[in-house]
Amino acid sequence: MSPVLELTHDLIARRSVTPEDAGCLPLIADRLARLGFRIEHLRFGDVDNLWATHGTGGPVLAFLGHTDVVPSGPEEHWATPPFEPTEKGGMLYGRGAADMKGSVAAMVVALERFVAMDPGHAGTVGLLLTSDEEGVALHGVREVVEHFNKTGQRIDHCVVGEPSAKAQLGDLIRVGRRxxxxxxxxxxxxxxxxxxxxxxxxxxxxxxxxxxxxxxxxxxxxxxxxxxxxxxxxxxxxxxxxxxxxxxxxxxxxxxxxxxxxxxxxxxxxxxxxxxxxxxxxxxxxxxxGLPFLAAPGGRLRGVVADVCRELCGIDPEQSTGGGTSDGRFIAPMGAEVIELGPVNATIHKVDECVSIADLERLPDLYEAICRRMLT
Incomplete structure (x- = not known):
């Protein structure tokens, strides 16, 4: 089993219905700490948040995700138990498979690879995770940003792992939100x-x-x-x-x-x-x-993400501002360029939520390539 598939299995098996984290963040923090990441556990109210960084100075490239999931609904309506990851027909089933434990696992694996290969990389790379995205979102990234504003922590570029694709990985990226x-x-x-x-x-x-x-x-x-x-x-x-x-x-x-x-x-x-x-x-x-935000045409991250999709997925991505809201709405007012890139969103919040195993195993390659182009 590949590292990203194994970690996604482990995360899905944790019943982290918002705002519960169910141990996802400590698991990830321990992995990254072993590679020299600085770990900050930020708990506000009943919500756990994690900020893990490697490197110093700018630019600061952050990956943003959430470990909480929506309720499964009646479990008897699922073909397989929602918190028992199940592989079938090239798909991985389970609550959070697409939204967004698969992306979180891919980010972790990509960061591990990137830092192992280039421990002296330019700038700072960070991973910001919360257990309060699917709920009221009061004590998650919203409050983390308030904390960052007080401490002077900046973010220049941010990749959000929300499931953005329509039919295949890389066919659509979110360059803004309403x-x-x-x-x-x-x-x-x-x-x-x-x-x-x-x-x-x-x-x-x-x-x-x-x-x-x-x-x-x-x-x-x-x-x-x-x-x-x-x-x-x-x-x-x-x-x-x-x-x-x-x-x-x-x-x-x-x-x-x-x-x-x-x-x-x-x-x-x-x-x-x-x-x-x-x-x-x-x-x-x-x-x-949340206010609307847009990564301006010609922005560095927007160009890099589009190029990575073209080169690694073989597709020119649609650059869209559609869909709902995401935690990117809290990061953009910091002055950060925000782009969303993740797996197909066809089954998110549904019974029998699933993600393509092939897409999941390619996703760390995309995130790692973004790191290399932004921080080398």
Whole structure:
């Protein structure tokens, strides 16, 4: 069994459902410490984080990943137990195989190879891992970056191991991500009997015209790097369960995925103006989980990662800003160039999550090549 496959097996077998790490980080820290990496265990709240570095000075190239996974869902729905790594038909099955214990293992193996071959390399290479990416992400990389800002730790370039590929390793890299702005909207009404609507105020009826306007709004046109901003309602809840009661309150969960063509403050102001213009009595709780970021065309890391995919995977990668958010949103504001490169994402968060064994065994080669080109 190859080193990357063996380590991925070991990581999958650890039931590290967010925010639990289940011993993944100490395992990795011990391996890297033996090669002279400086190890910092950073625990914030109930979250474990690891920052392992080798070398001195700049540039600082960081690899970023997470050891936590989403819940498996009903285990009886899986063909094989989710926390028992299973090889079948050229695939490795298990929760976290693609998102992202396979990438974490590949990063570790790549760093071991790189440092063993070039212990006096230029600059600094680091590995930043957290057990709080799939959850609320308050005490993971977000808080690590706050710590770095206080201590003066810089990151110049960052490779995130999120599963980026569509059909085969190297066919797509993320060169940026949209921002995410969420709203918990409470619409106030007056509860009453459906037969006496004049004595009540139905929040569903009050919200309906505003919702139609919000859904029809063209928030922006996007730009050369990003698609237009999208607006989605993920949940609406109102009512007592009885068909003869007008509810007194409605709660809606809303999200904008926005590009650099819009700002969070601008979206908020426009949304509130739509609500107020339609006379909605509401309370709004806003949450900005990340701003959009982009690795500029011509950036050194962006060029290196694209070249590595062309040369080692035989494919010219699509350079995309699509998808959801990642912990890269916390690193980019440090002034770092952030690129995401990982395995195929077709089964992430699904029952029977899996990764191609062939892709997994090639992934350390890509990460090691990036190290060599950035730090030699």
């Amino acid at each position: 921002g995410s702005l969420s709203l918990t909207l409470t619409v106030h009404g007056i509860q009453g009997h459906v037969a006496y609507p004049e004595k009540a105020k139905n929040p569903i009826h009050a919200f309906a015209p505003a919702l139609a306007a919000l859904a029809a709004e063209r928030w922006d046109e996007g730009n050369a790097d990003f698609p237009p901003t999208s607006f989605q309602v993920s949940n609406i809840n109102a009512g007592t369960g009885a068909n003869n009661v007008i509810p007194g309150e409605l709660i809606a969960l809303v999200n904008w995925r926005f590009s650099t063509a819009s700002s969070a403050d601008g979206l908020r102001a426009r949304a509130e103006a739509i609500l107020e213009a339609r006379g909605v009595d509401y309370a709004a709780e806003w949450h900005l989980s």
